[in-house]
């Protein structure tokens with residue numbers, strides 16, 4: 001591909017591998033951003049919009065976007081802070097996936113029980129900026145100075161092995177299910193940060209004319225995220241129970257109420273959060289709802 005092919009296109013950075021990659025591809029598909037990625041090529045043109053996708057390591061995306069080389073990107077909130085790019089990028093949307101926590105972990109069987117116990121010792125991490133800031137504050141509070149301050153050491157991966165290998169007294173690493181931590185015989189003693197995937201744009205965009213396209217893409221992605229978060233809930237309810245039903249399924253703005261041929265009953269339709277659906281159905285049945293139906297949303301705009 002020659003560089004002129006990128007002229008005037010919005011550059012959109014996507015994690016090229018790792019935890020966020022697959023989910024980003026399904027968001028692009030849901031937002032109808034069509035592309036064909038040639039083998040191993042990290043830049044590809046979108047066929048139905050003036051956009052080029054740039055596949056980059058998640059950790060590099062904040063600085064590419066923050067410096068304005070790329071207009072838009074998806075990455076983790078954690079790496080935005082680790083790259084110290086929070087003033088250079090705007091997090092336009094939280095995406096609800098890639099949820100994890102950056103935690104301080106120590107051997108389960110050891111003598112270190114708190115971050116104060118760990119302060120002044122050796123901490124290994126891939127997040128040296130965030131871990132450094134975190135332990136700086138603790139060292140200062142405990143009045144540790146010079147050689148007595150916590151030593152933060154960077155490793156690029158397999159952080160969880162550092163304690164067993166004798167390289168560290170504790171680590172700072174991401175935790176989702178906790179499986180990796182437990183398998184390494186570690187447990188968490190503090191949380192530095194909660195994170196999830198975010199859509200980011202440059203705070204000082206180089207190409208002001210791209211603002212409407214960024215707005216369009218943001219709105220489409222917000223629709224895809226909402227569609228995975230909500231379901232449509234429909235049911236019949238005695239008219240006398242309508243106000244109780246509206247409290248259980250208030251919808252995003254208000255529930256849709258439709259009359260039935262039987263005037264003692266009405267049909268209700270409402271968007272509800274997927275994760276609450278079982279409890280909501282229990283409550284509806286309790287107040288006399290019948291014929292409850294739940295529909296997944298393919299896509300939506302909210």
Ligand SMILES: Nc1ncnc2c1ncn2[C@@H]1O[C@H](COP(=O)(O)OP(=O)(O)OP(=O)(O)O)[C@@H](O)[C@H]1O
Nearest residue numbers: 017018019020057058076078079098099100174176
């Ligand atoms: N276990 C996890 N659960 C959920 N999200 C995670 C998890 N691990 C990482 N993430 C998120 O995904 C981002 C990318 O992490 P990931 O480990 O996939 O990186 P990577 O680009 O493959 O780099 P690496 O070379 O370190 O594997 C992290 O910054 C974080 O926001």
Ligand SMILES: O=P(O)(O)OC[C@H]1O[C@H](OP(=O)(O)OP(=O)(O)O)[C@H](O)[C@@H]1O
Nearest residue numbers: 019157158174175176177178179180181
């Ligand atoms: O709590 P869990 O669900 O076990 O997830 C946590 C693990 O996930 C991440 O690594 P990943 O598996 O992405 O590989 P990496 O070590 O190569 O970054 C992270 O660095 C942890 O090791």
